[in-house]
Amino acid sequence: MRVLLSASGTRGDIEPALGLSLALREFGAQVRVCAPPDFAGRCAELAVPLVPMGPPIPALRGARASPADLLDYADRWPAAQFDTIPAAAAGCDAIIATGITEIAARSAAEGLGIHYRYASYQPTSLPSPHHPPMPRMPGDQPAPAAIGNRLQWEIDALGWNAQFGAALNSGRATLGLPPVANVRDHVVTDRPWLAADPILGPWPDSPGLDVVQTGAWIVPDERPLPAELESFLDAGTPPVYIGFGSMRVPNGIAQVGIEAARAHNRRVLLSRGWAELALVDDLSDCMAVGEVNHQALFTRVAAVMHHGGAGTTTTAARAGVPQVVVPQMMDQPYWAHRVTDLGVGTACESPAPDLASLSAALDTALSSTTRDRAKAIAGMVRTDGAALAAKLLTDAIS
Structure with missing residues (x-):
C-alpha cells in the first residue's frame, strides 16, 4: 500500500x-x-x-x-x-x-x-x-x-x-x-x-x-533533554513552563508570565518559539530553551502556560500537568474551554493578559484540586x- x-x-x-x-x-x-x-x-x-x-x-x-x-x-x-x-x-x-x-x-x-x-x-x-x-x-x-x-x-x-x-x-x-x-x-x-x-x-x-x-496522532519522542536543561530542572522545584509555539504573541507576555510565576515562588522555563521570547533578567530562577522534547519535559514542570494548540494541549494532558491557556487564534479558544471544563487547568480570555489575570490563573492551575484532576485525566487520554x-x-x- x-x-x-x-x-x-x-x-x-x-x-x-x-x-x-x-x-x-x-x-x-x-x-x-x-x-x-x-x-x-x-x-x-x-x-x-x-x-x-x-x-x-x-x-x-x-x-x-x-x-x-x-x-x-x-x-x-x-x-x-x-x-x-x-x-x-x-x-x-x-x-x-x-x-x-x-x-x-x-x-x-x-x-x-x-x-x-x-x-x-x-x-x-x-x-x-x-x-x-x-x-x-x-x-x-x-x-x-x-x-x-x-x-x-x-x-x-x-x-x-x-x-x-x-x-x-x-x-x-x-x-x-x-x-x-x-x-x-x-x-x-x-x-x-x-x-x-x-x-x-x-x-x-x-x-x-x-x-x-x-x-x-502522536509521534513518540525518545530524545533526551539537553544536559543544561536537566541541570536546571534538578537544581530546584518544578518550574512553570511558558511557551507559545509558532504564535505571534503580544509584546510583554513573557515578562508578565515570568512575574506571575515569581509571585507564586515558582521558577520559569521559557520557550523562545517563533515569537523569540527572551528572559527579562539574568536571575538564576529562569531559563530559556529552544525546541525540546515536550513529552519528557512536561512531566517535570509544575504547570504549562501555552497558546492552546491541539498538540500542546494533548501533550500536557498526557503528562498530567495543570495548564494555563492563553489562546491567540483559530481552534485555541476551543481548547482553552476544554481545559477549563475538564478541570485540568484554566484559561485567560485576553490574548494579552495582565499580571493580575495570569496570577489568578496560576492560583487555579497550581492548586491541589487541579493537579489531582490533571493526573486523573492523564490516564484517560488515548x-x-x-x-x-x-x-x-x-x-x-x-
Whole structure:
C-alpha cells in the first residue's frame, strides 16, 4: 500500500501527519508527505520522505508576520497544492489530507481514481449545530451569540467559496474534472476523520456528518533533554513552563508570565518559539530553551502556560500537568474551554493578559484540586490514535 499525506501549516500541523506516517509504516505501507519545505529536517529525522510543497514559510514567523501575510500565503496555497499533489500521488493507493487549507487533495485523488480521506485535528473545523466555526485568521472575532450556529456555518461555507472557490475549480479544470459548488463540504466530505482525543475534544453527534474519531496522532519522542536543561530542572522545584509555539504573541507576555510565576515562588522555563521570547533578567530562577522534547519535559514542570494548540494541549494532558491557556487564534479558544471544563487547568480570555489575570490563573492551575484532576485525566487520554487511523485506512483499501 502506498499513501500520500498532504499537510500544511506550522509544526503543530505537520507533526500529527508524521505520527500517522510512522503508524502506517508499521502496517507495511510506503508513505510520503507533501508539506512546506521548512520541515525537511524533521522529516529526515523520522526517515519520512518529503515532497516539498509551496514556498518556505519564514516570512510567517513570529511578530514579523502580519495578518495580510498570512492571508496572502493562504490565497496562494491551493495553486501550490495543484502543482504538487497530483504528481506526488502518482502510483499511490490513497491520499490523506489534513488542515483547513487542504484544497487540492480530493481533486487529485478523484483524478487518479484512488481513496481519499480528510482529517481534522479539532472538532471546530467540522460543521455541527453544537459549536460555531472557529475564527480562521488572526484578529477575527467570534460572531455575536445572537447568530445561531447553523447560520454561522452557512456563512462559513460562503467564506470558503469566496477564498478558495476559483482556485479549486481552476485546478480541477486542469485535471479534466467538473467544478465544485461547495468548497468546504467537498474537502471535508460527509465522513471525515477527527484526529483528536475523545476525552479532550469529543465529537457531539451531528446530522450530515458521520465523523470517525481516531484519537490524536502522536509521534513518540525518545530524545533526551539537553544536559543544561536537566541541570536546571534538578537544581530546584518544578518550574512553570511558558511557551507559545509558532504564535505571534503580544509584546510583554513573557515578562508578565515570568512575574506571575515569581509571585507564586515558582521558577520559569521559557520557550523562545517563533515569537523569540527572551528572559527579562539574568536571575538564576529562569531559563530559556529552544525546541525540546515536550513529552519528557512536561512531566517535570509544575504547570504549562501555552497558546492552546491541539498538540500542546494533548501533550500536557498526557503528562498530567495543570495548564494555563492563553489562546491567540483559530481552534485555541476551543481548547482553552476544554481545559477549563475538564478541570485540568484554566484559561485567560485576553490574548494579552495582565499580571493580575495570569496570577489568578496560576492560583487555579497550581492548586491541589487541579493537579489531582490533571493526573486523573492523564490516564484517560488515548495514545493509539495514529495506529487506529492506520488500521482504518488499511482495512478500507484492502
